[in-house]
Amino acid sequence: MSHYFMNDENLVSQVRELIYKYASFSFTFFSDNGVFSKKSIDYGSKLLLESYLKDDTASRKVLDVGCGYGFIGTVISIVNGSYVDMVDVNKRAVHLTKRNIKKYDNFKGSVFLSDAYSEVKDTYDVIITNPPIRVGKQKLLEILTGAFDHLNEDGVLYFVIRKDQGALSIKKILENDRIVETINKDKGYFIYKVKKMTK
Ligand SMILES: C[S@@+](CC[C@H](N)C(=O)[O-])C[C@H]1O[C@@H](n2cnc3c(N)ncnc32)[C@H](O)[C@@H]1O
Numbered sequence: 001m002s003h004y005f006m007n008d009e010n011l012v013s014q015v016r017e018l019i020y021k022y023a024s025f026s027f028t029f030f031s032d033n034g035v036f037s038k039k040s041i042d043y044g045s046k047l048l049l050e051s052y053l054k055d056d057t058a059s060r061k062v063l064d065v066g067c068g069y070g071f072i073g074t075v076i077s078i079v080n081g082s083y084v085d086m087v088d089v090n091k092r093a094v095h096l097t098k099r100n101i102k103k104y105d106n107f108k109g110s111v112f113l114s115d116a117y118s119e120v121k122d123t124y125d126v127i128i129t130n131p132p133i134r135v136g137k138q139k140l141l142e143i144l145t146g147a148f149d150h151l152n153e154d155g156v157l158y159f160v161i162r163k164d165q166g167a168l169s170i171k172k173i174l175e176n177d178r179i180v181e182t183i184n185k186d187k188g189y190f191i192y193k194v195k196k197m198t199k
Pocket residue numbers: 004005006036037042045065066067068069070071072087088089090093114115116117130131132133135139
């Protein structure tokens with residue numbers, strides 16, 4: 001069985017174009033078989049993105065982990081003028097994201113293959129992720145807690161997770177030594193904003 005996060009070279013390509021509008025901006029994204037939410041933009045991703053854009057309108061240095069076809073990171077770069085790096089472990093996702101950002105002359109940032117933070121050398125003001133869940137709790141926690149090795153001193157992690165995916169227990173784990181704020185919730189999706197505890 002092929003999951004969207006696997007690199008399946010034999011998967012037939014069937015490119016689609018998805019439209020997303022935000023304020024006066026209009027975006028189009030190429031998606032394809034073998035990537036997450038290929039037929040329509042995911043509700044949780046939209047809720048995360050729009051909650052973030054409401055919470056922070058500044059131009060920041062941002063990392064989008066598990067970028068898929070680049071929906072979250074591309075919109076943040078264009079709307080806020082942010083520098084955004086995007087990473088994914090799925091080659092087709094990285095290829096689509098590279099293709100998608102070409103449509104936007106104002107896009108600032110880069111796109112590269114990375115298993116969680118394996119290829120990430122920089123530090124960021126913001127790390128944002130609609131994290132993979134099916135990869136298991138260990139990888140999920142690697143992506144969420146690992147963010148703090150790649151955030152600047154006052155850096156912030158934003159992520160989305162559903163209640164039935166263990167939102168409340170993940171929140172509890174992160175709260176051990178961090179401050180976790182629920183900035184939005186809707187239809188079982190929780191949007192969390194996580195900061196380092198100040199000493
Ligand atoms: C829930 S999807 C979100 C995709 C995209 N951000 C969006 O909102 O449409 C999670 C993404 O994480 C990627 N992923 C899975 N395991 C990963 C890993 N170990 N490192 C980086 N990305 C991973 C998947 O390929 C997938 O694109």
